[in-house]
Amino acid sequence: MNRKGFTLLELMVILGIFAILATIAIPGFNAWIPNQKLRSTARDLFSDLNMAKLKSLKDANTLVVVKVDPNNEKYTIWLDTVLNWALDGTEEILLKVVLPGEPLDEPWKRTRTEGIDIISTTMPFNTFAFSSRGMTASDLDPPTSGDSYDVYMKNSKERYMGVRISRAGSLSIIKSTDGGTTWISD
Numbered sequence: 001m002n003r004k005g006f007t008l009l010e011l012m013v014i015l016g017i018f019a020i021l022a023t024i025a026i027p028g029f030n031a032w033i034p035n036q037k038l039r040s041t042a043r044d045l046f047s048d049l050n051m052a053k054l055k056s057l058k059d060a061n062t063l064v065v066v067k068v069d070p071n072n073e074k075y076t077i078w079l080d081t082v083l084n085w086a087l088d089g090t091e092e093i094l095l096k097v098v099l100p101g102e103p104l105d106e107p108w109k110r111t112r113t114e115g116i117d118i119i120s121t122t123m124p125f126n127t128f129a130f131s132s133r134g135m136t137a138s139d140l141d142p143p144t145s146g147d148s149y150d151v152y153m154k155n156s157k158e159r160y161m162g163v164r165i166s167r168a169g170s171l172s173i174i175k176s177t178d179g180g181t182t183w184i185s186d
Contacts, residue, residue, distance in 0.1 A: 031157070034115060038155040041116040042173050042186075045075075045151060045163045048095055052077045053169055055094060056130035063129040063137060064094070068151055070126065073118045074098055075151075085127065115156050119180070122150045134169040152180060161186065 006014075049066065056064040063080040067087070079092040087093070093108050100114045112118075128149050131137045136149060152162040160176035162183065173186040 034155040034157045035159055037113050038116055038153060038159055038161050041113045041153060042161040042163060044113070045153075046171055046173055048075075048077060048097070049163060049165060049171055052094065053130045053134050053171070055079065056132055057134045060132045063131060065127060065129040068118060068121050068123065068126045070118050070120050072099070073112060075118070080129065085129070117154050119152050119154055119160075121152065122148075128165065130169060136165055136167050136169055150174065150183065152176075152183075154180070 052064045052066055056062070059079065063083060063085075064077060065080045065085060065087075066075065066077050068075045074097055076087065076096045077094045078087050079094060080086075081091055082088055093106075096106070096109050097112045098104070098109055100111050102109075102111070104111065129137045147167055149165045150162050152160060154160045158179070160180045160183075162174045162176075164172045164174045164183070164185075166172075174183045175186045176183050
């Protein structure tokens with residue numbers, strides 16, 4: 001008699017092989033997740049800053065201000081029409097990234113990725129802006145920073161990434177392999 005299909009023993013052997021492979025693969029996958037979250041968060045910040053730069057090019061006679069709050073691990077981007085570097089009640093908020101668990105009661109709010117810390121910036125007062133030419137501006141005259149502004153982040157595995165904004169307004173993702181001392185382009 002010619003029967004087609006698998007026996008119960010063959011199915012049990014296949015399930016046993018899958019269980020062994022899953023046992024080997026899952027710990028490696030769990031170690032990969034925090035690094036992927038860090039890379040994703042750096043790309044999100046890069047995209048948000050690029051959006052701010054493009055908005056500044058579109059709207060002349062305004063600044064698009066970026067305020068990073070490393071203590072609360074948030075950042076806000078707004079259209080400063082009064083040119084006073086402060087978020088007044090009449091100005092348009094383009095984006096506010098908040099901590100997980102905070103209410104998303106406005107359309108311009110987005111939750112920050114859990115497990116990623118914004119640890120510091122090189123911006124004076126943690127604030128900078130894009131001018132109507134797409135270049136960076138500082139509320140200090142003359143600016144006290146060097147040739148660029150940086151935002152630094154780390155994950156639970158002590159891996160470091162960030163975003164660098166040059167004076168000319170170009171953006172790049174950076175990383176550190178020595179605990180945040182030296183930063184290179186990713």
